[in-house]
Amino acid sequence: MxxxxxxxxxxxxxxxxxxxxxxxxxLFFLAFFSYYGTPPVYMILFVGFFMAIQYFYSDKMxxxxxxxxxxxxxxxxxxxxxxxxxxxxxxxxxxxVAIVKSQVPNAFATGRNKNNAIVAVTTGILDKLSxxxxxxxxxxxxxHVKNRDMAVMTIASFISTLAFYLMRYGLYFGGMxxxxxxxxxxxxxxxxxxxxxxxxxxxxxxxxxxxxEYAADRGSAIITGQPSVLASALMKxxxxxxxxxxxxxxxxxxxxxxxTVPAISGSSIMDIFSTHPSxxxxxxxxxxxxxxxx
Amino acid sequence: MGFRDFIxxxxxxxxxxxxxxxxxxAISTASITLESNLGLKSSGAAGICFKPIDASxxxxxxxxxxxxxxxxxxxxxxxxxxxxxxxxxxxxxFKDPDFEDLVANIHLVSETLEEHGFGEQLLCAIYxxxxxxxxxKPGGVKTIYWIYNFKQGTYYPFIxxxxxxxxxxxxxxxxxxxxxxxxVEKNVExxxxxxGIPF
Numbered sequence: 001m002x003x004x005x006x007x008x009x010x011x012x013x014x015x016x017x018x019x020x021x022x023x024x025x026x027l028f029f030l031a032f033f034s035y036y037g038t039p040p041v042y043m044i045l046f047v048g049f050f051m052a053i054q055y056f057y058s059d060k061m062x063x064x065x066x067x068x069x070x071x072x073x074x075x076x077x078x079x080x081x082x083x084x085x086x087x088x089x090x091x092x093x094x095x096x097v098a099i100v101k102s103q104v105p106n107a108f109a110t111g112r113n114k115n116n117a118i119v120a121v122t123t124g125i126l127d128k129l130s131x132x133x134x135x136x137x138x139x140x141x142x143x144h145v146k147n148r149d150m151a152v153m154t155i156a157s158f159i160s161t162l163a164f165y166l167m168r169y170g171l172y173f174g175g176m177x178x179x180x181x182x183x184x185x186x187x188x189x190x191x192x193x194x195x196x197x198x199x200x201x202x203x204x205x206x207x208x209x210x211x212x213e214y215a216a217d218r219g220s221a222i223i224t225g226q227p228s229v230l231a232s233a234l235m236k237x238x239x240x241x242x243x244x245x246x247x248x249x250x251x252x253x254x255x256x257x258x259x260t261v262p263a264i265s266g267s268s269i270m271d272i273f274s275t276h277p278s279x280x281x282x283x284x285x286x287x288x289x290x291x292x293x294x
Numbered sequence: 295m296g297f298r299d300f301i302x303x304x305x306x307x308x309x310x311x312x313x314x315x316x317x318x319x320a321i322s323t324a325s326i327t328l329e330s331n332l333g334l335k336s337s338g339a340a341g342i343c344f345k346p347i348d349a350s351x352x353x354x355x356x357x358x359x360x361x362x363x364x365x366x367x368x369x370x371x372x373x374x375x376x377x378x379x380x381x382x383x384x385x386x387x388f389k390d391p392d393f394e395d396l397v398a399n400i401h402l403v404s405e406t407l408e409e410h411g412f413g414e415q416l417l418c419a420i421y422x423x424x425x426x427x428x429x430x431k432p433g434g435v436k437t438i439y440w441i442y443n444f445k446q447g448t449y450y451p452f453i454x455x456x457x458x459x460x461x462x463x464x465x466x467x468x469x470x471x472x473x474x475x476x477x478v479e480k481n482v483e484x485x486x487x488x489x490g491i492p493f
Contacts, residue, residue, distance in 0.1 A: 091311045091445040148303040215306025222308045225347025293349040
């Protein structure tokens with residue numbers, strides 16, 4: 001077969017390793033609780049409840065928070081036609097299509113599974129990209145849907161979020177716990193452990209998110225057969241990004257994890273805290289793919 | 295969701311599903327039923343649509359297809375042309391009054407692409423049929439497309455009307471009539487429209 005370029009074992013290896021480390025950290029955290037016998041039941045229920053809401057209503061929440069509105073086939077025939085063909089060739093159910101009225105060139109996908117997915121684009125991206133580049137960006141978003149990134153990231157961050165809440169409110173809850181007498185000052189220990197777990201898992205989750213981003217880039221290149229087109233789309237999006245006024249950026253901040261390019265550019269933050277790999281790295285990987293194809 | 299799909303999702307692995315070409319020939323026998331039972335005649339046009347990719351290996355496959363088609367079309371006297379559409383998909387379009395020649399040419403293209411390892415790039419094959427003009431209704435000829443989806447390995451009817459409308463009642467009737475004759479896609483969500491079919 002002439003499709004060697006479709007595989008990236010290094011990326012898969014790093015992804016498995018990151019997930020493994022996350023699992024180790026989480027198991028340690030849970031083991032710690034079972035050892036001390038004070039599972040923060042209320043906190044687990046609380047975090048679980050909110051994450052479940054986020055998971056099951058992500059599509060609707062995204063529509064509210066970004067001001068995206070679903071467009072029908074007659075409203076955006078070109079966009080629908082493009083997505084229809086991409087879904088047909090990749091054998092995916094067609095997601096709902098939404099447009100955000102914003103000059104920030106961006107696109108994102110959400111939804112807990114293939115059948116509840118929404119792919120949204122901003123009017124800015126529709127103006128700026130050529131049809132082929134737009135297709136590559138849409139294929140990237142469809143790959144997020146296909147890879148179930150929403151579910152993967154929700155599961156990956158569940159215990160991390162729990163640790164975060166314990167870190168913030170742990171001392172308060174710990175002080176109220178019914179096991180206070182038995183455990184004495186252990187809630188300080190819980191607090192410290194929570195901080196450590198949160199920091200480590202935060203970095204791991206960010207790494208995982210970046211790997212998922214590379215994976216979606218590869219998915220796009222495989223669906224469209226044109227890695228270099230996605231590369232040029234990324235260049236266009238990122239170049240324009242720095243010149244957009246910041247008011248617009250803030251309104252879309254919440255959905256960063258699912259944006260093609262994060263609205264807040266990560267130049268001031270260290271790479272390990274970023275949800276997206278740098279555009280330069282993504283372009284380099286796509287160029288490598290393009291070379292492997294020929 | 296199968297186990298393999300699950301693993302692919304967790305690892306973020308992408309691959310295009312393989313083309314299923316085995317049911318492509320089902321249209322041959324079905325065309326006889328379409329004509330005798332429903333009065334739908336082949337309009338002598340068919341096409342196959344695939345997504346080109348940026349690779350030199352693909353380029354050589356495309357050249358081979360062109361050469362093979364030039365050769366085979368001389369033999370069968372089939373008119374053919376290659377054409378890119380607005381979505382950058384490539385079409386090979388055939389015109390021939392002999393339906394079997396149409397099927398043979400479509401098969402030639404899909405087979406050549408598969409041999410070169412590009413079967414995944416195949417989107418669909420389409421056969422065009424026309425209904426007989428109804429008595430006393432001039433211009434009442436309907437255009438019916440039978441679309442073969444290579445990812446599903448099934449056919450489905452597509453009857454475009456003006457203004458991006460579909461003649462769904464007739465499409466459903468065709469499914470009911472033809473279900474036993476050919477593999478018709480059961481999931482109507484996969485009955486993707488293709489607007490502006492270039493023949």
